[in-house]
Amino acid sequence: MNYGFTDILTLLGALGLFLYGMKVMSDSLMEAAGDRMRNILASMTSNRVFAVFTGFVITAAIQSSSATTLMVVSFVNASLLTLTEAVGVILGANIGTTVTAWLITLLGFKVSMSAIALPVVALGFLLTFSKNIKTKHWGNFIVGFAVLFIGLQFLKDAVPNIQDSPEVLSWLQNYTDKGFWSVLIFLCIGTVLTIIIQSSSATMALTLVMCHEGWIPFDMAAAMVLGENIGTTITANLAALVANYNAKRAARAHLISQVLGVIWMLALFYPFLNLIDYITQNEGVSAFDSPLAIPVALSAFHTAFNMTNMLVLIGFVPLIVKIVERAVPYKEMPEPAVDVAKYLSKASMRYPQTAIKALIDESKRLYEGPVFKIVAHVLNIHRTDIKSGEKIKKLVKSSTGIVDIDVNEIYYKKVKHIYSEIIAYATRAQTKFSLTEEKMNDINKIKVANRKMVEIIKDADALNENMIAYAKTDNSDMHREYNRLRQRITKTLRRIYLANIDKSSDKHIKKLERIRKAAEEEEDVLASGTLNMLLQEKRITSEMASSLSIDSHLVKNIIKNLVAVAELLYVQSDTLLESFILEDDLQEAVAE
Known part of the structure; x- marks a missing residue:
């Protein structure tokens, strides 16, 4: 395969453009409607069902489960959310993040977004000249949305087609034919990639593109998706390092809920995949046989896994809370010579x-x-x-x-x-x-x-x-x-x-x-x-x-x-x- 250093840089640049578009889109939406979303988060979590729904809506809107989870950690740190409410929001955020995969699948592969991306950029750019601050933010949001799909198009072009480079498959075959060990290997790859990129959405986009181009089969892609679900918890845990014990507990609850979900899914991995494949087959084309069928099946797997995981774990939220309370116990700090503020942290000033x-x-x-x-x-x-x-x-x-x-x-x-x-x-x-x-x-x-x-x-x-x-x-x-x-x-x-x-x-x-x-x-x-x-x-x-x-x-x-x-x-x-x-x-x- 003739895939040199320049091609690798092109691939990284395409991924960077995708990430930049997503960041601009997410940041602009937070500037335009972030205060309202935080108000919703603070007021609509009175029970677990409301908490899940709130987490889903906010994450689906801002296209970033990490941003939602960071808000949750900050709100728990400031006692605006209880730990039980936080776990519910996190379970909802996991479902909300699947919307990104569907956007990429339905618009990135089914519709030629690149053809209309530049006119969309022009429209968004014009809005940024508005004197109204919110209109400016919405203009930036539109620009970010278009740049995201331009980056996706570059990403698709940067990944070599398997028909032109059949040696790719032979290289990957060393890792895809080891039975269940292959599933664990690709799960780890998905986790590490998400930790490095710091965006499960970007890792999901890369996974979808590799599937579409025939690099990896459906089952290995699904294993990567499970890894991405674990990798995305690292951001919140890093943010909680400087927060109080309650915020640390919220971050650990995020990690535990994802790890528990991955464990039960691994036990039912192939039966679950076969069910998803059966449901998503179009004209009898299986995702196990055709790379073109994988994006829809993989997006369906992503959504079904997170929804099922929410339904399984929502009844065990009190148990998860007890686990994290034991894992992160409250520690009495030694009394200083002069009392200092307890609540006035940098995290609360977010x-x-x-x-x-x-x-x-x-x-x-x-x-x-x-x-x-x-x-x-x-x-x-x-x-x-x-x-x-x-x-x-x-x-x-x-x-x-x-x-x-x-x-x-x-x-x-x-x-x-x-x-x-x-x-x-x-x-x-x-x-x-x-x-x-x-x-x-x-x-x-x-x-x-x-x-x-x-x-x-x-x-x-x-x-x-x-x-x-x-x-x-x-x-x-x-x-x-x-x-x-x-x-x-x-x-x-x-x-x-x-x-x-x-x-x-x-x-x-x-x-x-x-x-x-x-x-x-x-x-x-x-x-x-x-x-x-x-x-x-x-x-x-x-x-x-x-x-x-x-x-x-x-x-x-x-x-x-x-x-x-x-x-x-x-x-x-x-x-x-x-x-x-x-x-x-x-x-x-x-x-x-």
């Missing part, structure tokens, strides 16, 4: 939805952790007691042995660094993504919530010294008044905790509104006249009165800020995430 979710989760972690802890310690009450059902008055009276804590030390170790990371991350998200003014303001609200948390800590620090002093005082009036201040904050913390347990949207909002109104209406010692009465009756000194007046005001500020943060993080943050999901639908309705 999409606006995941960035927003990371900001909300990190802010909630700060609120429920260090902020709650500092306020509880200043009150000298355990957090578990605040969350309990014990009467607050009794709880405050029974808490003895005031512990002197260094609020500033806790702030610098547990809060300050995370607070600065949240502000920087939020600003980066606002700069990186094209967000509406409303969404920009919503992110600013997250910043405000974090600033208010710092204000709570500063006020609690200012309150701490007097709380200790007057808890031990012999003056029963000051002791009683400071206990009342402790009761007010404790009552607010408990109400917020109970309101956050009840995630029923309407009840949740109403409860927090009632807490806020109660905080606003409650009078401090000056407004109520308590301070004047205690001074006039000489039951407290003027120095005591000054402390009580200032501290009463600090308590009111702490309560108002606690409620404000709860509303911003537990009500408005949920609305913010929902707005990401609904906004595209609203914009389209207005456009229509």
